[in-house]
Amino acid sequence: MVLTVDVGNTRIKASVFEGSTALENFIFEKKELVEKIKNILEKFPNCSDLVVASVGNIEKQAFLTFENQLNVHFFTHEDVFPFHNKYATPKTLGIDRMILAAGATLKFPKQNRLVIDAGTCITYDFIDENDNYLGGAISPGLRLRYESMHNYTAKLPLLTLEVPESYIGNSTAQAMHSGVVNGFVYEIDGFIDDYRRDFSNFIIILTGGDADFLAKRLKNTIFANSNFLLESLNQTYQYKIDND
């Protein structure tokens, strides 16, 4: 059994895998890290490996506590990945994006793939059919859009994610929901049009904390899977074991 841990910018997600099957998923705060991992390992004593992808400030140190109990692997840029990295600054590419790209490459062989992760930030990552990772885009996530409008203005309230009634927002709240949610839908449709112009065919994978909310609102056919990062982490770890 493998315990995979995704340390995101806001919170931590974890999943226990038996082969390629996720047995249980967990979400928790950064301050609860060590305690929660202990609890998971008590519940799943057959875990032999702990695999981490972190974009947060959490250092390797926090996980080394568990090294006498199981194999701990902390993914870095030095690991083997199943794609050719064409990013001009490969050392600054987020580990989460590398794991997503690896998962897309392994799960959907020999085709163009676009991975969209709607988390704290929204990231777009494109891997072509020859397994070249080309790059993509980084934009503010939905919650970040609401928070920054509130934090950097005097009059805008702090709202939580809601389906807008119309693209014409007829109140402050509706105008903000339209801006955030419809704004994202237009953004993604615009990107998809760009990719379509240059690549005739590609699969789209949508993941992250807002994936389920967004999937319902998009007209393009999309494979939505909010657990894709953790599944990819498990799969990339198997790839590492087979190729090291």
Ligand SMILES: Nc1ncnc2c1ncn2[C@@H]1O[C@H](COP(=O)(O)OP(=O)(O)OP(=O)(O)O)[C@@H](O)[C@H]1O
């Ligand atoms: N309890 C919650 N805390 C934060 N975001 C939440 C919560 N519940 C739902 N969300 C939604 O999830 C989005 C954040 O996604 P996610 O949880 O994947 O971010 P994250 O943990 O920071 O990971 P990453 O850094 O990989 O994006 C927010 O835009 C928000 O709308």
Ligand SMILES: CC(C)(CO)[C@@H](O)C(=O)NCCC(=O)O
């Ligand atoms: C873009 C985020 C914040 C998304 O989690 C992360 O992947 C990151 O910190 N990336 C570093 C910059 C880059 O990927 O080019």
Ligand SMILES: [K+]
């Ligand atoms: K993200």
